[in-house]
Amino acid sequence: MKKPERINQMLRFINQKQHFTLQDLMHEFQISKRTALRDIAALEEVGAPIYAEYGRYGGYRLLNQIQVPPISFNSQEVFALYFAMQALQSFSNLPFQVSFRSIHEKFLNELSDNQRQEIERMQNRVAFRHTEQIADSAHLEPLLTASVKNKVLKVDYQKTSQTSTRTIQPISIYSMKGYWYCQAYDICKKAYRVFRCDRITSAEITEIQPLAGLNEMTMKSAHSLWKPSENAVQFKCLVDRKGAELFLQEHYPSMKLVHEKENMYIVGTYEPKELDFIIKYLAGFGKSMKIIEPVILKEKLRKYYKDLLNGI
Amino acid sequence: MKKPERINQMLRFINQKQHFTLQDLMHEFQISKRTALRDIAALEEVGAPIYAEYGRYGGYRLLNQIQVPPISFNSQEVFALYFAMQALQSFSNLPFQVSFRSIHEKFLNELSDNQRQEIERMQNRVAFRHTEQIADSAHLEPLLTASVKNKVLKVDYQKTSQTSTRTIQPISIYSMKGYWYCQAYDICKKAYRVFRCDRITSAEITEIQPLAGLNEMTMKSAHSLWKPSENAVQFKCLVDRKGAELFLQEHYPSMKLVHEKENMYIVGTYEPKELDFIIKYLAGFGKSMKIIEPVILKEKLRKYYKDLLNGI
DNA sequence: ATAAAGGTGACGAATTAAGGCACCATTAAG
DNA sequence: CTTAATGGTGCCTTAATTCGTCACCTTTAT
Numbered sequence: 097m098k099k100p101e102r103i104n105q106m107l108r109f110i111n112q113k114q115h116f117t118l119q120d121l122m123h124e125f126q127i128s129k130r131t132a133l134r135d136i137a138a139l140e141e142v143g144a145p146i147y148a149e150y151g152r153y154g155g156y157r158l159l160n161q162i163q164v165p166p167i168s169f170n171s172q173e174v175f176a177l178y179f180a181m182q183a184l185q186s187f188s189n190l191p192f193q194v195s196f197r198s199i200h201e202k203f204l205n206e207l208s209d210n211q212r213q214e215i216e217r218m219q220n221r222v223a224f225r226h227t228e229q230i231a232d233s234a235h236l237e238p239l240l241t242a243s244v245k246n247k248v249l250k251v252d253y254q255k256t257s258q259t260s261t262r263t264i265q266p267i268s269i270y271s272m273k274g275y276w277y278c279q280a281y282d283i284c285k286k287a288y289r290v291f292r293c294d295r296i297t298s299a300e301i302t303e304i305q306p307l308a309g310l311n312e313m314t315m316k317s318a319h320s321l322w323k324p325s326e327n328a329v330q331f332k333c334l335v336d337r338k339g340a341e342l343f344l345q346e347h348y349p350s351m352k353l354v355h356e357k358e359n360m361y362i363v364g365t366y367e368p369k370e371l372d373f374i375i376k377y378l379a380g381f382g383k384s385m386k387i388i389e390p391v392i393l394k395e396k397l398r399k400y401y402k403d404l405l406n407g408i
Numbered sequence: 409m410k411k412p413e414r415i416n417q418m419l420r421f422i423n424q425k426q427h428f429t430l431q432d433l434m435h436e437f438q439i440s441k442r443t444a445l446r447d448i449a450a451l452e453e454v455g456a457p458i459y460a461e462y463g464r465y466g467g468y469r470l471l472n473q474i475q476v477p478p479i480s481f482n483s484q485e486v487f488a489l490y491f492a493m494q495a496l497q498s499f500s501n502l503p504f505q506v507s508f509r510s511i512h513e514k515f516l517n518e519l520s521d522n523q524r525q526e527i528e529r530m531q532n533r534v535a536f537r538h539t540e541q542i543a544d545s546a547h548l549e550p551l552l553t554a555s556v557k558n559k560v561l562k563v564d565y566q567k568t569s570q571t572s573t574r575t576i577q578p579i580s581i582y583s584m585k586g587y588w589y590c591q592a593y594d595i596c597k598k599a600y601r602v603f604r605c606d607r608i609t610s611a612e613i614t615e616i617q618p619l620a621g622l623n624e625m626t627m628k629s630a631h632s633l634w635k636p637s638e639n640a641v642q643f644k645c646l647v648d649r650k651g652a653e654l655f656l657q658e659h660y661p662s663m664k665l666v667h668e669k670e671n672m673y674i675v676g677t678y679e680p681k682e683l684d685f686i687i688k689y690l691a692g693f694g695k696s697m698k699i700i701e702p703v704i705l706k707e708k709l710r711k712y713y714k715d716l717l718n719g720i
Numbered sequence: 721a722t723a724a725a726g727g728t729g730a731c732g733a734a735t736t737a738a739g740g741c742a743c744c745a746t747t748a749a750g
Numbered sequence: 751c752t753t754a755a756t757g758g759t760g761c762c763t764t765a766a767t768t769c770g771t772c773a774c775c776t777t778t779a780t
Contacts, residue, residue, distance in 0.1 A: 201421070
């Protein structure tokens with residue numbers, strides 16, 4: 097018997113029992129223990145609500161979902177979840193493997209006719225837009241797995257046509273502005289780094305001893321690992337109301353917005369090698385921003401604008 | 409997706425339809441015709457009472473409903489939903505009133521201990537970041553209600569310190585880059601418009617007769633209501649690879665990216681009154697962009713940079 | 721301590737799945 | 751009668767999956 101058919105029969109089989117063991121499956125379907133185990137995994141993947149009981153007289157049982165009212169979310173909650181899901185759907189890469197078709201169906205199954213209709217009506221009326229995914233990120237799953245299980249990863253990282261092999265301990269992954277990023281500790285360089293996931297061309301979980309304490313890190317606290325080097329330069333820019341809004345739309349952890357006597361300033365630090373980057377960022381503010389210090393930043397910006405003028 | 413899972417989803421898929429075609433399966437499950445055919449065979453083997461209708465407008469029909477064992481969300485799906493919800497939570501305004509606390513609790517209640525633990529471990533490891541909400545939008549609910557129920561709304565709209573009263577028929581609402589927007593048809597001005605919701609200072613549902621046909625509009629098709637006026641100016645800019653990426657991160661419906669003999673161009677139109685806006689947008693590309701036409705755009709950009717230079 | 725349950729990892733041989741292609745059969749519309 | 755849209759078959763190649771075996775681990779009740 098082929099696997100799909102067997103899995104389906106199993107679904108029916110376990111549905112009749114409330115309790116069964118691997119032995120039962122082995123006899124019933126004439127398969128080995130290993131295969132029975134694998135089939136259980138397949139059943140769970142399909143969504144069968146079973147759980148295992150360990151030890152002597154253990155076995156598998158069905159979660160009795162019928163007794164507990166099947167997730168009674170109210171309409172508003174259902175909407176919220178549904179549209180959250182829709183937003184997820186537009187990601188071309190996710191750190192989990194999910195079929196939105198399947199979620200969609202299971203979701204609608206749980207709902208009353210009324211709720212179903214309302215959802216359908218709202219379908220084309222609400223959206224949470226975010227930047228579309230720009231580059232495919234192929235290895236999100238191992239990155240997430242490593243960060244959750246506190247493992248060390250060996251990755252190939254491609255940066256401007258150069259590929260380097262890094263040994264990293266991922267802390268978290270996040271999507272932002274069309275890209276996936278991975279916060280991690282670079283074991284070799286002994287420093288906190290952020291990697292862009294689409295530039296990771298391969299990822300492999302190793303058994304290298306992870307750094308202790310790093311698994312206590314959360315996404316936010318990890319940023320604190322980032323310290324301005326001794327060479328870091330302080331800067332300060334005056335911004336108007338519009339500039340402040342732009343800042344809120346896009347900024348980096350090394351800067352903040354401060355109010356000072358009716359005026360607003362962006363203050364922060366940059367590493368010398370990031371100069372070009374920061375100039376480009378600040379130029380995006382246009383007239384809404386005025387560099388106060390340092391002078392070198394003013395000079396650079398002037399040069400930047402001159403270059404652009406010549407390039408037109 | 410592996411075959412057993414696909415077959416299961418198919419069972420549920422065809423169970424909801426009374427009629428479907430090979431094409432449906434091919435699209436829905438992203439498989440070839442040959443495979444779809446084979447899957448049909450597998451379904452029959454599993455016991456689905458399907459029969460085929462030959463010829464044009466043919467397809468498959470289900471004789472009677474199949475009994476499919478109940479299944480629930482699998483772990484991966486639960487994770488995805490959970491994190492989608494987390495992302496929603498960071499919105500300071502939503503068009504529905506929800507208590508994330510309550511959703512959170514209901515969610516965790518339904519899960520097995522195992523899943524609960526995994527979720528907790530992932531809590532600080534994954535995030536879908538989007539721009540934080542910048543301005544409060546107070547009247548999202550009436551806007552959504554009006555768009556769903558096809559009602560006409562009277563709103564006060566504040567634009568650069570001037571408040572005007574508009575009579576609009578909302579088509580959809582969406583969030584983007586930290587703001588909520590509302591696509592709507594302005595009944596008085598007889599034109600399609602997009603409003604920023606935080607600038608709507610009051611909203612009231614009226615009983616004014618709505619425009620017929622508008623409720624057929626979806627979010628995407630509504631954009632087609634937007635037509636460049638007679639005064640609209642065509643423009644064309646050369647961009648390099650980096651420029652193309654920037655374009656993908658941020659662009660507007662009136663423009664598109666085209667490939668032409670190894671080169672990439674942004675082409676589109678702008679309204680004369682949007683000139684300042686478009687200049688600012690294009691300036692954001694820096695060296696990665698070169699205006700090809702019209703000349704007036706080049707001139708404006710040059711002036712823009714000169715002004716900035718003087719302002720440093 | 722022991723026995724009985726579930727669970728993992730690795731490996732190689734066997735099997736299956738998948739897509740592509742060419743071509744056939746049936747049916748309705750024009 | 752032709753065309754388009756639909757289901758259906760056979761055959762080929764390549765890639766992926768499946769399965770059993772075996773060794774060994776974990777959990778739990780007795």
